[in-house]
Amino acid sequence: MSVVFLSGCNNAGGGVWGAKRDKTIVRIDAVDKLKFEQDKRLRYKKIAQIQGISPDAQVYLIKTVFNKLTFENAKEEVLLALIRNPSFCDSAEKAILDRLDKLAFESSKMKILKAISEHETPDQAGG
16 A cells, blocks of 8 residues: 655645645744844835735734734834735724724824825725
8 A cells, every 4th residue: 555645835725734824924924933023023014015915914914013013113114014005905904993002102103094094095085
C-alpha cells in the first residue's frame, strides 16, 4: 500500500488545513511577530496602502492596529493611510468609528473623523 501526499499553492485558498485565508490577513499576522513598534507601524502602513485591499482585511487590520500598536501616533498614521486608500470601505469605516473612543487624544479623533469625511464622494455625501 502506498500513500501519496500532495501539497502545493492553491490560489483559491485552502492549503493544507483547508481554511481559506486572505493573504493580506496572513501578512498582518506576520507583522505582529516583529519585535519593534516602529517596524510594525511601517509594515501595517504599507498594508493599509495596498490597492484593492479586501474589506475583511481592512477590518482585520483596524482591529490589529488597535490591539497591537501601543503609541497613538502609530495607530493614527496607519488608520489615516487606510482611510486615504481608494479601496477604503464602509465596513472599515464602521470598525474605526466603533473604536474611536479607544484613541486617547481628541486631536487624533478629529484627524480620523476629518479624513473619513474627506474620503466621501459627492454621491455618498449627498445621500
